[in-house]
Amino acid sequence: xxxxxxxxxxxxxxxxxxxxxxxxxxxxxxxxxxxxxxxxxxxxxxxxxxxxxxxxxxxxxxxxxxxxxxxxxxxxxxxxxxxxxxxxxxxxxxxxxxxxxxxxxxxxxxxxxxxxxxxxxxxxxxxxxxxxxxxxxxxxxxxxxxxxxxxxxxxxxxxxxxxxxxxxxxxxxxxxxxxxxxxxxxxxxxxxxxxxxxxxxxxxxxxxxxxxxxxxxxxxxxxxxx
Numbered sequence: 001x002x003x004x005x006x007x008x009x010x011x012x013x014x015x016x017x018x019x020x021x022x023x024x025x026x027x028x029x030x031x032x033x034x035x036x037x038x039x040x041x042x043x044x045x046x047x048x049x050x051x052x053x054x055x056x057x058x059x060x061x062x063x064x065x066x067x068x069x070x071x072x073x074x075x076x077x078x079x080x081x082x083x084x085x086x087x088x089x090x091x092x093x094x095x096x097x098x099x100x101x102x103x104x105x106x107x108x109x110x111x112x113x114x115x116x117x118x119x120x121x122x123x124x125x126x127x128x129x130x131x132x133x134x135x136x137x138x139x140x141x142x143x144x145x146x147x148x149x150x151x152x153x154x155x156x157x158x159x160x161x162x163x164x165x166x167x168x169x170x171x172x173x174x175x176x177x178x179x180x181x182x183x184x185x186x187x188x189x190x191x192x193x194x195x196x197x198x199x200x201x202x203x204x205x206x207x208x209x210x211x212x213x214x215x216x217x218x219x220x221x222x223x224x225x226x
Contacts, residue, residue: 051220052202057170059213063156064163066094066170066204070150073176073198079142081178082126087118090149090176092132096157099167108168109158115149163208167216172202 053071057064070090075081078088091114097105113132120127125138126145132155139145157170176198205216 051200052172055172055202055204055218057204057206057213057215059160060154062159062161062211064158064160064213065154065156066172067151067153067155068172068202069152070174070176070200073150073174073200074146075176075178075198078146078178082117082119082142083121085119087116087179088149088176089117089179090115090174092152093173094155094157095171095173097169097171098164099169105169108163111155111157117145117149160208160211160213165209167205167207170204170206172200172204174200176200 051071053069055066055068057066059065073090074088082088092112094111096108096110098108099105114129115131116129118127119125120138123138125140126142128137128139128145128149129135130137132152137145137148139148200220202218202220204218207214207216
């Protein structure tokens with residue numbers, strides 16, 4: 001890229017005796033390195049707090065049910081962003097695998113849905129869309145809305161009788177963040193550094209024998225990063 005509107009390189013211009021004084025000049029890459037390092041160091045500080053506060057897998061009326069509650073997953077400045085018209089979206093993904101000894105695990109089912117929180121200025125209420133329940137809830141208090149948004153209650157996945165006997169893994173992934181317009185190159189930078197959304201992953205193992213459920217290991221399945 002070339003620029004044709006340069007008129008001089010005096011002390012009062014954007015160019016000094018040694019060339020351009022732009023802080024992002026290729027001659028001074030240290031500033032770029034320091035900025036990227038600061039962004040990367042902020043990731044584990046945030047990751048240490050977010051996660052799954054409660055996770056439960058069980059059966060009722062022959063159905064496999066899951067419920068969970070996220071912890072500390074909400075971004076800073078949430079109230080101001082919501083009132084400025086920027087919605088908050090949480091995308092959930094649940095994948096169930098049947099373990100196989102000599103081959104890749106068999107994917108049994110996949111379930112994806114989202115929660116969406118936004119502010120209605122005319123009514124002065126927070127509206128929460130729960131896609132998996134087909135409901136829209138309204139709240140006067142933001143903390144109540146956040147608590148409900150972070151929960152998934154007794155979601156039916158499948159019938160126990162439809163699962164073959166064996167060992168299973170249920171993987172949960174939740175991504176939560178403000179739905180801001182994406183401007184290049186900032187969208188690329190946030191994607192590469194994982195700064196756009198908080199991502200939470202969790203793993204639950206269980207066994208099915210004679211249509212009976214037996215729980216096993218439960219833990220975070222991957223590093224929890226923002």
